[in-house]
Structures are given as structure tokens and as C-alpha cells.
Amino acid sequence: MHCTKKITDDLTWVGADDRRLAMFEGVYSVPGGVSYNAYLLRDEKTVLFDTVDKAVRQRFLENLAHALEGRELDYLVVQHMEPDHSAAMRDLVSRYPAMKIVCNAKTLAFIRQFHDFDIGARVEVVKENDTLRTGRHTLRFIMAPMVHWPEVMVTYDSADRILFSADAFGCFGALNGALFADEVDFAKDYMDEARRYYANIVGKYGTQVTALLKKAAALKIDMICPLHGFVWRERLGHIVAKYALWGGYQPEKQGVMIAYASVYGNTENAAELLACRLRDRGVPAVMFDVSVTPASEIVAAAFRWSHLVFASTTYNAGIFVSMDALLHDLVAHNIQNRTVAVIENGSWAATSGELIRKKLAGCRNINMLEATLSIKSSLKNEQLAEIDAMADAIADSLPAANNEQTREKAGVDVNALYKIPYGLYLLCVKENGRDNACIINTATQITSSPCRISIAVNKANLTHGMLQRAGEFNLSVLTQRAPFEVFERFGLRSGADTEKFADADGDGRAANGIRYLPDYANAMISAEVVETLDCGTHTLFLADITEASVLSEEPGVTYQFYLDHVKPKPQPPPGDQKGFVCKICGYVHEGDTLPDDIICPLCKHGAADFEPI
Numbered sequence: 001m002h003c004t005k006k007i008t009d010d011l012t013w014v015g016a017d018d019r020r021l022a023m024f025e026g027v028y029s030v031p032g033g034v035s036y037n038a039y040l041l042r043d044e045k046t047v048l049f050d051t052v053d054k055a056v057r058q059r060f061l062e063n064l065a066h067a068l069e070g071r072e073l074d075y076l077v078v079q080h081m082e083p084d085h086s087a088a089m090r091d092l093v094s095r096y097p098a099m100k101i102v103c104n105a106k107t108l109a110f111i112r113q114f115h116d117f118d119i120g121a122r123v124e125v126v127k128e129n130d131t132l133r134t135g136r137h138t139l140r141f142i143m144a145p146m147v148h149w150p151e152v153m154v155t156y157d158s159a160d161r162i163l164f165s166a167d168a169f170g171c172f173g174a175l176n177g178a179l180f181a182d183e184v185d186f187a188k189d190y191m192d193e194a195r196r197y198y199a200n201i202v203g204k205y206g207t208q209v210t211a212l213l214k215k216a217a218a219l220k221i222d223m224i225c226p227l228h229g230f231v232w233r234e235r236l237g238h239i240v241a242k243y244a245l246w247g248g249y250q251p252e253k254q255g256v257m258i259a260y261a262s263v264y265g266n267t268e269n270a271a272e273l274l275a276c277r278l279r280d281r282g283v284p285a286v287m288f289d290v291s292v293t294p295a296s297e298i299v300a301a302a303f304r305w306s307h308l309v310f311a312s313t314t315y316n317a318g319i320f321v322s323m324d325a326l327l328h329d330l331v332a333h334n335i336q337n338r339t340v341a342v343i344e345n346g347s348w349a350a351t352s353g354e355l356i357r358k359k360l361a362g363c364r365n366i367n368m369l370e371a372t373l374s375i376k377s378s379l380k381n382e383q384l385a386e387i388d389a390m391a392d393a394i395a396d397s398l399p400a401a402n403n404e405q406t407r408e409k410a411g412v413d414v415n416a417l418y419k420i421p422y423g424l425y426l427l428c429v430k431e432n433g434r435d436n437a438c439i440i441n442t443a444t445q446i447t448s449s450p451c452r453i454s455i456a457v458n459k460a461n462l463t464h465g466m467l468q469r470a471g472e473f474n475l476s477v478l479t480q481r482a483p484f485e486v487f488e489r490f491g492l493r494s495g496a497d498t499e500k501f502a503d504a505d506g507d508g509r510a511a512n513g514i515r516y517l518p519d520y521a522n523a524m525i526s527a528e529v530v531e532t533l534d535c536g537t538h539t540l541f542l543a544d545i546t547e548a549s550v551l552s553e554e555p556g557v558t559y560q561f562y563l564d565h566v567k568p569k570p571q572p573p574p575g576d577q578k579g580f581v582c583k584i585c586g587y588v589h590e591g592d593t594l595p596d597d598i599i600c601p602l603c604k605h606g607a608a609d610f611e612p613i
């Protein structure tokens with residue numbers, strides 16, 4: 001029975017899941033299965049984007065026939081010739097005699113290499129930026145060589161702003177009834193598999209991935225349809241930002257990945273001690289036994305972490321077999337821009353350390369820490385100092401924590417930041433029919449084309465989570481006429497225990513259905529999030545403006561104006577009260593000491609804004 005999914009009125013997913021495959025490409029375990037995606041566009045002409053692997057060929061043919069509803073298939077666009085996407089091509093040739101095959105010259109050569117059917121007059125060869133008009137839709141073909149094979153191209157549908165992205169933005173894992181990334185908890189359940197897919201399948205081709213991202217940046221994209229994994233229709237910036245890091249071989253996390261190969265546990269013991277010493281220094285560390293964990297997971301972790309430690313026993317006068325294979329994989333996948341430390345073991349003639357260094361010598365921009373820790377059979381007491389020295393060297397090579405002590409040491413006077421004139425804005429969101437809002441002071445226009453702004457939102461705010469999930473918001477630019485009541489209601493109370501719009505009337509909703517504040521704002525801006533950046537306490541949201549209007553000519557309120565003219569001055573606490581008062585909102589933290597990490601529960605300011613009573 002067919003099993004298709006509707007994407008838009010014109011576009012249908014006609015692919016299939018495979019949960020029986022043990023090893024993808026014969027190398028990568030896929031415990032969660034894999035999807036082979038194919039898409040049918042039904043316009044005045046019908047267009048199929050790629051086919052599927054032979055394992056799911058039958059289901060795909062049923063899906064396609066059902067989605068065509070008796071129509072002919074006019075075009076097959078071949079974006080990638082790897083057989084997991086082209087195996088069913090010859091079935092189509094016999095079933096749909098009028099079907100044209102749209103591909104580039106390299107693909108045509110591959111079709112002839114893989115297949116025996118006579119492609120003859122069927123083929124329409126395209127090159128960079130050629131277009132195919134199918135009725136309402138115009139398809140533009142964009143070459144993406146080596147993402148992942150040389151013939152790869154992607155297709156942009158300008159009518160619905162859809163990028164058919166071939167292997168790019170793909171993910172291991174069956175779809176299990178979902179199709180869109182926003183239908184699952186992608187960050188929690190699938191990001192590791194997306195990274196493992198990227199690092200192992202296209203990780204070697206970071207330069208080519210970066211070139212494709214550059215081409216894609218010039219397009220207005222509302223949806224990404226890859227050949228594996230989920231379709232992206234919301235928060236596209238989330239996966240695009242990851243690709244920008246991965247393609248540039250930049251780590252996602254500062255911290256250490258320790259991979260060790262240990263026959264009798266002594267090398268593991270040294271690796272474990274190093275992990276403990278790193279944690280003692282506040283450095284995150286993850287560990288992998290290379291004889292147990294599949295190499296594809298360790299390669300993915302190496303793409304994630306900034307520092308790599310390789311610990312290996314010496315075996316047959318060389319590197320231990322599983323470590324040797326891992327290093328070969330990492331070099332083949334072009335790992336670069338990492339800091340590396342090495343631990344070797346050998347009961348006689350330890351050589352693995354030097355050989356590991358040699359293996360990685362050709363990788364670009366590897367900061368190889370000087371000393372190899374060399375163990376003879378097992379670690380001895382007198383070598384603990386060497387473990388400490390390695391932990392110190394790693395910790396010292398990490399970027400300094402941007403905390404109060406390091407700021408002070410570097411001569412950073414945070415008062416300088418208060419001289420930046422900040423405006424004040426009401427950020428309104430809506431999720432599952434519920435309105436919420438908070439006051440923010442960080443909104444800036446980033447570019448005029450595309451018309452894009454950024455806002456930063458404290459993660460402690462309820463609005464933050466709602467915005468992350470909903471992906472759109474309204475910003476009201478508050479005026480000097482806004483009374484303290486507005487700041488108190490939206491800025492000093494939490495939406496977790498207050499319905500902030502409880503007594504608001506029905507006015508003040510923009511076309512996106514989200515509230516704004518017509519009375520005390522001089523402008524209203526609606527925007528959709530295209531990208532996010534985790535900034536520790538805050539998230540930076542980059543958003544495209546979808547609607548904007550001027551509401552009045554009153555001047556906007558700055559933070560300084562608010563402090564000087566709107567906000568009531570904190571009342572002095574009773575004479576016998578001990579503690580610290582928030583200079584911003586007057587909240588009192590009682591006690592003899594002020595925690596370094598205190599966040600004011602009312603206004604969310606940190607320790608720097610408290611003073612002793």
C-alpha cells in the first residue's frame with residue numbers, strides 16, 4: 001500500500017524508510033534506520049526529484065503511482081547518482097516512456113556507467129543556473145560538485161522557495177511517520193545523527209559544502225528537502241548554522257574528546273585520569289573506547305569538539321589496530337583546526353605516540369601539544385604530574401572564560417558597556433494560542449536586503465522558549481510615554497505565573513496573529529526567525545522582517561531615559577536588613593554574601609548590578 005506525505009499543495013514525498021539496513025554504504029551502522037527521500041512536484045508538468053535505494057524500490061513505485069493519480073511522469077531530475085538515490089531509475093524508464101531525464105553532463109556519464117538502458121533522446125542536459133519551467137514553478141539548477149559526489153546538483157523552486165538539497169542537510173534515521181524536522185525534537189533526538197551523517201558522508205568536502213552555502217545564501221529559502229532525513233520548513237537557520245561550522249571545520253564545543261585504545265585497561269586508566277584532571281579544571285571531556293564505539297560516532301565527535309586526545313597502546317610495533325583505523329578515517333575526512341594531545345603505552349619500545357603524530361602531520365592547522373605522555377605498561381605515581389601537566393596545557397589552550405576575574409585582568413571596564421544607548425522593546429510571541437511578552441533592550445537592524453534584525457533574549461524568560469518553538473515574533477518599539485506599569489507588567493513579572501495580556505482588549509494583533517502594543521509604541525515590526533546563536537545566558541535570534549509599520553512620531557525610550565524618568569527609585573530597605581540590593585529594580589537578596597552567579601529574579605540582571613545595603 002502506498003505511503004506518501006503531502007508537503008505543499010503541489011509537492012508530495014514519495015520516498016520510504018528502511019529499518020533493515022545494517023550498514024549504510026557498508027560502513028556506517030544505522031540503528032535508527034534511514035530514509036530515502038524522493039519528491040513529486042505536480043504542476044502543469046510532473047517532476048520527480050530523484051529515486052530511492054533498491055531496498056525500498058517497490059514501496060517507492062507504489063507511492064509514485066499513487067501521487068501521480070494517473071498522470072504521466074514528465075521529468076525525472078537526477079540530482080545525485082549514488083545508487084541509494086538512483087537504483088529505481090530503470091523502473092521509471094520502462095514505466096513512463098515519455099519521461100525526460102534532467103541532469104548535468106557528469107550525471108549523464110554516470111547514468112551510462114551504472115545503467116544499460118538507452119537514454120537516447122530522453123536526456124535534457126543542464127548546467128549552472130539553467131531553468132526548467134513546469135507551469136507555476138520554475139526550477140533552477142545549481143551545481144554542488146563533491147557534496148558528496150562530483151555530479152551532485154541541487155534545485156531551487158523559486159515559486160515556493162524550496163531548495164531540493166540532495167545529500168546536504170541530510171540525516172541518518174528513519175522518519176517514523178514524521179516528515180518535518182519541527183515534528184520531532186530534532187536537537188535532542190536527531191542532531192547527533194545529523195552530525196554523524198555530515199561528518200562521515202560529506203565531512204571530507206567542507207570547502208565544497210561552504211561553496212554551496214554561499215550560493216544558497218543568495219536565495220530566499222523557506223524549505224529544504226534533502227535526500228535523507230527530515231524536511232526543514234521552520235528554523236532553517238538552526239541546521240544551516242551547523243553546516244557553516246562543520247563545513248569550515250570549526251568546533252561546536254570547547255572541550256576535549258578523548259579516544260583511547262587499551263588492551264588490558266592501563267591506557268584507559270591514564271585516559272580516565274586525564275578526563276578527571278580536565279574536569280577538575282572545569283574543562284568538559286567525553287571519552288570513547290575505539291575498540292567498542294563505531295568509528296563513525298567518534299569521527300562525528302571529533303567534528304564537534306575543539307580538543308582531541310588520542311591514547312593508544314603500541315601493537316605490532318605500531319598503533320593499535322582500531323586506533324589506527326580511526327586516525328585513518330579522521331585524516332580521510334580532512335579533520336583540521338583542532339588542538340591535539342597524545343598518550344602512548346608500550347611495555348617495550350613504545351612507538352604509538354610518534355606514529356599518531358606522524359599520521360596527523362598532514363592535517364591542516366593542528367595545534368599539537370608538545371609532550372607525549374609515555375607509559376611503560378601502567379601509569380606510576382611519579383607520572384601523575386605529567387597527567388596534570390597535560391591537563392594544564394589543554395586548559396591553557398582553551399579560550400579564557402569570559403568571567404569577572406578574566407575581564408578585570410584584561411582591563412575590561414564593564415561600565416563602558418553602559419554607555420551604549422539601548423532602546424527598550426516589547427517582544428510579543430504566541431504559541432499554541434497563548435500570548436506572552438517580555439521587555440528586551442537588544443534589537444538591531446542587521447541588513448536591509450534581506451531586511452533582517454537581531455534580538456537577544458534571556459533564556460530564563462518564558463518568552464525565550466516560546467519564541468524558540470514558534471519561530472516568529474512582534475517587536476513594539478516603546479516610546480518615552482510608556483508608563484512604568486508597562487515595564488512592570490511585561491518586564492518584572494514572569495509569564496509562568498501571570499497572564500500578561502489578561503486584561504488587554506482584542507486590539508493590537510499584527511497579520512501574523514501575534515500581539516503588539518499600539519498605545520505606547522512608535523513602530524511595530526513582525527519577523528520570522530531564520531537563525532539562532534547560543535550565547536550562554538541568552539540566545540541571539542536573527543530574523544527576517546515580514547511586516548513593519550510606523551505607529552507614531554513620539555521618540556523611543558532608551559534604557560537611560562527609563563532609569564532617569566520612568567522607573568521609581570528603589571526604596572531604601574528597612575534599617576536592620578542585611579544583604580544586597582539590585583540597582584536596577586530594587587530587589588533585595590538577603591545574606592552576608594552575594595553569589596557570583598546570582599540572577600535577579602525580577603529583572604534578570606547579574607551580580608554586577610547588585611550593591612551592598
Ligand code: FEO
Pocket residue numbers: 080082084085148149167227228
Ligand atoms: Fe545518500 Fe551520497 O547519497
